[in-house]
Amino acid sequence: MGAIVTEAIKIDVWSDIACPWCYIGKRNLEKGLAAAAGDEDAPQVEVTFHSYELSPDTPVDFEGTSEDFLAQHKGISREQAREMNQRVSQIAEQAGLHYRFDLVHHTNTVKAHELIHFAKEHGKQVEMTERLMSAYFVEGGHVGRIDDLVGLASEVGLDGDAARAVLESDHYLPAVRQDQAQARAYGINGVPFFVIDGKYGVSGAQPPEAFAQVARQVWSERRAAEAATEG
Template identity: 75%
Template sequence: MTDAISIDVWSDIACPWCYIGKRNLEKGLADAASDDDAPVTTVTFHSFELSPDTPVDFEGDEIDFLAGHKGMPRDQVSQMLSNVTGVAANAGLEYRFDLLRHTNTVKAHELLHFAKQAGRQHDMAERLMSAYFTEGRHVGRIDDLVDLATEIGLDGDAVRDALENERHLPDVRADQAQAQAYGINGVPFFVIDGKYGVSGAQPPEAFAQIARQVWAERRSAASAL
């Protein structure tokens, strides 16, 4: 029996390309799963904060944030968001930057680690990204995060206790330290089997190809023993 291919994904809840990359990864792996000798994979999400100095309650919209944070002209930011919205649509996602509520994401990352321990990390990542990019939900405050966690079946009291006591903050910091050790300075970033790095929201075909390639390498190595 060949061990599963590990796919470690560094991303941020507030990164529009990360949600697109997540969806493309899922589509690529689903395509490869139809093979006669389908790759077996495990996907784990890791924390990366793009703007750790962002306040929990940012005053302004996404254009205000990016214009101030990146120093870009507002017209240029608006065009950039329009382009990203188009790419997201091609991935099956309906981005609503007009509703988006920019916030600090460290608590959301803590929640992802809580969900990982409960075996629900994938569900939680999807719920957080959908809430942020398509529903205009707040994903920075504990009360709102508890609500989102209970929506996928997690225990609200346990979530609140973990977030209020920063129980998973060391896990967030460990992920960030590992990203730094790998030299990751932008997300999404995918580490395949601990040896191949894939940067950016690649198309589904690219993820399917690398899964098949690594699986074939695994099979070849196993048959050589």
Template identity: 70%
Template sequence: MTEPISIDIWSDIACPWCYIGKRNLEKGLEAVAADEDAPQVNITFHSFELSPDTPVDFDGDEVDFLAGHKGMPREQVEQMLSNVTGVAANAGLEYRFDLLQHTNTVKAHELLHFAKAEGRQHEMEERLMSAYFTEGKHVGRIDDLVDLAVEVGLDADRARAALESEEFLPAVRQDQAQARAYGIQGVPFFVVDGQYGISGAQPPAAFENVLRDLWSKRGESETETAAV
């Protein structure tokens, strides 16, 4: 049986392009799933903090944050957010920067590692991104994160204990160290089969092409091995 293609994704749940990239990957996967010999894929999300110095309770909106963080004029930030909102809409996402509560994301990353250990990482990643970008929910405080964890079927007490003890903080730091080793400076960043890097929120077709090409080569390699 052919070994699945591995896709390791470095992202931050507070990265608007990461959610768009996630959706585009999912659309690419849907397209190849209809193939007669559909590629099999294993996806793992990894932690990347875009702004680790951000306070849990940031005083201001997203425009305030980006204007201060990037030193850009407010008008330019507003135009940039409008552009991202339009790209997100094309991916089927309704971004609400007017509701967004900017926060530190390290606890959200710890929760993702807890969810991974419980077999719910994909559901947790989707819930956190949706909560942050489309619902204006706070994703930096333990109480709020526990509520979101329960929504995807995780145990509230165990999730709280994991966050309060920082049990999964070393796993977050390990992901970040691996990102540095790969030379990843921006997200989303997709590492396919541990050797091919795809940077940014590429369109669905880009993922389709890579997956079909790799799966085809893998099949050819196995055929050659069997013939020997």
């Protein structure tokens, strides 16, 4: 008899490009999965990103700083907003991410989500998500305008003209809305949110060890169930 081939664990991640905890969560997930990948019987994992808009009413060109946005959005003072940004920046540094809230361009993220769906069709979803988050939080890039998004798409190896066509036509908007409807069905009201194999929910930017542990646990359960079936 040959070795049992176990189907990959599916991790579905709901996140927003403009969510600082989502980028931290993405990086911690990657670190946790990399740690588990060193196991003798390493879990096989397939990660898919899904759309979630934290602030869908944000204009494409928000006038003001990150502190202005937070103060308006959360009903807090600019000083409180500055302290929030400082705290999340410190946690981001621990994940190896150097946030530049002084450069951030707050914008509407629906087009960025459409672009991620386009990238998914071409096998570049993870790369596109990473590029968008890095542009937004680290480089002070604009992720709301079609011209800027086309440039970022080209950087990860996607066809710029094709990207422009789908963004201008709203081709992937239904896919974005479908992700959002699924989030509501799951009862997700904050991101990042990780759904493992459609049955385990993990909320928030957990440390890498937590992601490694859940991957190992689910993989072990899979192996045990298959062994019992084979027996």
